Amino acid sequence: MPSAALQRKWQGRLSLTLLLAPALLWLCALIILPHIDLAILSFRERVGPRHYVASLAQYRTFFAEPLYWHVFVRTAVMSVVATFLTLLLAFPIAWIIAKLAQGRASSLLFILCLIPFWVSETVRTLGWMILLRESGVLPSLLVKLGITAVPVELLYHDATIMVGLIYTSLLFMVIPLISSLESLDNALIEAAYDLGADGFAILRAIVIPHAAPGITAGCIVVFMLTLGNYLTPTLLGGKNSQWFTEQIYTQFITRFNWEQGAALGFLLLALSTVMVMVGLRLTGQRFGDVMRRT
Amino acid sequence: MIPSLPRPAWLRATTAVYLAGFLAFLFLPLIVVAVFAFNNAPYPAPPWRGFTWDWFLGNATIGRIGLFGDSELLGSIWTSCVVGAWVTLLSVLVGTCNAFLIERGRFFGKQALSMLMLAPLVIPGVILGISILAFASRVAEFADDVFGLELDFLRPGLPLVVLGQFSYLATIATLTVSARLRRFDRTLEEAALNLGASKAAVFRTILLPYLRPALLGSSAISFLMSFSDFNTTLMLVGADSPLTVMMYGRMREGASPVLNAVSLFLMLASAVLALTFMRGGPARGKAANSA
Numbered sequence: 001m002p003s004a005a006l007q008r009k010w011q012g013r014l015s016l017t018l019l020l021a022p023a024l025l026w027l028c029a030l031i032i033l034p035h036i037d038l039a040i041l042s043f044r045e046r047v048g049p050r051h052y053v054a055s056l057a058q059y060r061t062f063f064a065e066p067l068y069w070h071v072f073v074r075t076a077v078m079s080v081v082a083t084f085l086t087l088l089l090a091f092p093i094a095w096i097i098a099k100l101a102q103g104r105a106s107s108l109l110f111i112l113c114l115i116p117f118w119v120s121e122t123v124r125t126l127g128w129m130i131l132l133r134e135s136g137v138l139p140s141l142l143v144k145l146g147i148t149a150v151p152v153e154l155l156y157h158d159a160t161i162m163v164g165l166i167y168t169s170l171l172f173m174v175i176p177l178i179s180s181l182e183s184l185d186n187a188l189i190e191a192a193y194d195l196g197a198d199g200f201a202i203l204r205a206i207v208i209p210h211a212a213p214g215i216t217a218g219c220i221v222v223f224m225l226t227l228g229n230y231l232t233p234t235l236l237g238g239k240n241s242q243w244f245t246e247q248i249y250t251q252f253i254t255r256f257n258w259e260q261g262a263a264l265g266f267l268l269l270a271l272s273t274v275m276v277m278v279g280l281r282l283t284g285q286r287f288g289d290v291m292r293r294t
Numbered sequence: 295m296i297p298s299l300p301r302p303a304w305l306r307a308t309t310a311v312y313l314a315g316f317l318a319f320l321f322l323p324l325i326v327v328a329v330f331a332f333n334n335a336p337y338p339a340p341p342w343r344g345f346t347w348d349w350f351l352g353n354a355t356i357g358r359i360g361l362f363g364d365s366e367l368l369g370s371i372w373t374s375c376v377v378g379a380w381v382t383l384l385s386v387l388v389g390t391c392n393a394f395l396i397e398r399g400r401f402f403g404k405q406a407l408s409m410l411m412l413a414p415l416v417i418p419g420v421i422l423g424i425s426i427l428a429f430a431s432r433v434a435e436f437a438d439d440v441f442g443l444e445l446d447f448l449r450p451g452l453p454l455v456v457l458g459q460f461s462y463l464a465t466i467a468t469l470t471v472s473a474r475l476r477r478f479d480r481t482l483e484e485a486a487l488n489l490g491a492s493k494a495a496v497f498r499t500i501l502l503p504y505l506r507p508a509l510l511g512s513s514a515i516s517f518l519m520s521f522s523d524f525n526t527t528l529m530l531v532g533a534d535s536p537l538t539v540m541m542y543g544r545m546r547e548g549a550s551p552v553l554n555a556v557s558l559f560l561m562l563a564s565a566v567l568a569l570t571f572m573r574g575g576p577a578r579g580k581a582a583n584s585a
Binding site (some may be wrong): 021026030031038081089101112113115116119125126127129130131133136138170186228231245248253262265276 | 518529
């Protein structure tokens with residue numbers, strides 16, 4: 001082999017290694033090894049000071065203690081409901097932005113949808129607390145309008161948590177919906193209309209099948225974010241929030257029971273992964289495509 | 295229905311009502327936060343008692359500590375800025391390397407590696423936080439036992455917060471930069487090389503200017519998301535709290551309009567940042583990448 005070609009080959013090798021190094025360092029040191037460590041933690045039990053044995057005790061505790069799996073199931077169910085409601089609420093606005101509004105109006109609406117998400121979730125949650133707490137804006141408005149005699153506490157209900165979760169997730173549903181609706185050819189809708197289809201038939205037979213990738217992408221992202229949310233349920237739900245991430249925090253940080261916390265963490269991760277897989281399988285999509293879409 | 299088809303009046307009316315309701319839902323929380331930063335009352339609650347700057351400018355002498363007199367809050371804003379700067383630097387650097395690796399590199403296992411790079415987005419932030427916390431403390435213990443080293447940066451604190459946020463923001467930077475790199479016309483690069491430019495010169499004069507919008511956009515996104523990250527940060531935080539954690543603690547204790555003041559400040563700052571950095575190029579693509 002001529003030496004110039006050999007040199008080029010080695011140069012290529014070298015630059016590939018240099019580019020690979022940060023990626024491998026990042027993924028190994030911050031993602032793969034920590035998760036292996038977490039798995040090891042979750043499969044051991046403390047039997048004495050600095051003495052541990054391998055066991056399934058942490059997972060057994062999860063199933064034996066009703067509080068844990070009640071909260072687990074509750075978090076999962078509420079996340080599914082929140083995802084569905086977010087989809088219902090986001091679909092019309094995505095339709096308006098992608099199809100109804102034209103030109104500047106469409107971009108303006110889109111920017112308006114974006115603005116609340118430039119500020120942190122803490123600020124948005126603060127807003128909801130000021131609106132909903134007993135001395136807050138909405139209860140006093142209800143009294144003024146004569147709907148309730150005394151201010152009612154609107155915080156600390158499941159419905160409050162739901163509102164907060166939907167609010168936080170909206171954008172992540174709207175964006176993939178818009179991009180999937182924009183690619184739908186209006187001529188198809190016009191043709192269906194000319195052939196006598198009504199609105200619901202068009203929605204069912206044309207729009208939803210076409211937007212399915214966007215719907216799946218949005219639902220997956222929203223579900224994951226909702227499941228892993230900590231701030232909104234704890235602040236809007238108060239003591240009744242019973243969110244699973246809270247249990248993880250309590251075990252890990254408050255009680256310093258890392259083994260139990262790791263097990264709960266893995267269960268949450270498993271739930272999230274399974275639901276994502278099911279979502280992808282149901283709609284026949286690939287993970288990489290979905291992530292690029294969002 | 296689309297504009298080219300007839301829409302019945304009830305549908306138009308419903309659309310208008312929905313749109314108004316939706317925008318109200320979207321902006322009501324932000325508006326009340328902003329408004330009650332100026333209410334002359336010790337709690338951010340109605341009724342309106344007149345306009346005041348106290349919650350920004352107040353100090354101990356008038357009995358109301360405003361934002362600019364609250365050294366704890368100001369300190370936490372500074373902490374967030376420092377964390378954000380490090381996270382942004384790391385994420386954009388690593389993200390750019392990754393983009394070249396994925397778009398240009400040819401090696402065994404590339405498909406698997408690029409899938410693995412997406413993983414941090416699917417892992418809940420809380421779990422990223424606890425796994426890094428546990429692993430870091432194991433490494434610290436190991437270093438202590440075997441080499442007798444005290445590695446303080448591996449204990450809960452700002453270095454870990456930076457690493458925790460970086461662990462998933464690197465993915466977002468990777469996606470943003472590689473999306474732009476993918477659309478690059480490689481004949482430009484080849485032409486420059488044919489004309490005798492060195493690889494370094496091509497990178498500096500052609501690729502870097504081309505990637506600039508993506509680099510700036512992903513910097514802005516990384517900084518904003520680092521500033522507002524809560525889940526991962528909460529698990530890794532030590533003695534110095536970044537702003538979100540500090541605000542969370544205060545919100546649990548009780549309400550004070552100082553929080554409204556700092557929130558308003560945040561809203562303005564993030565709006566300015568978002569508008570300056572995301573103006574170039576289609577806003578939609580950038581925003582999509584932040585999700």
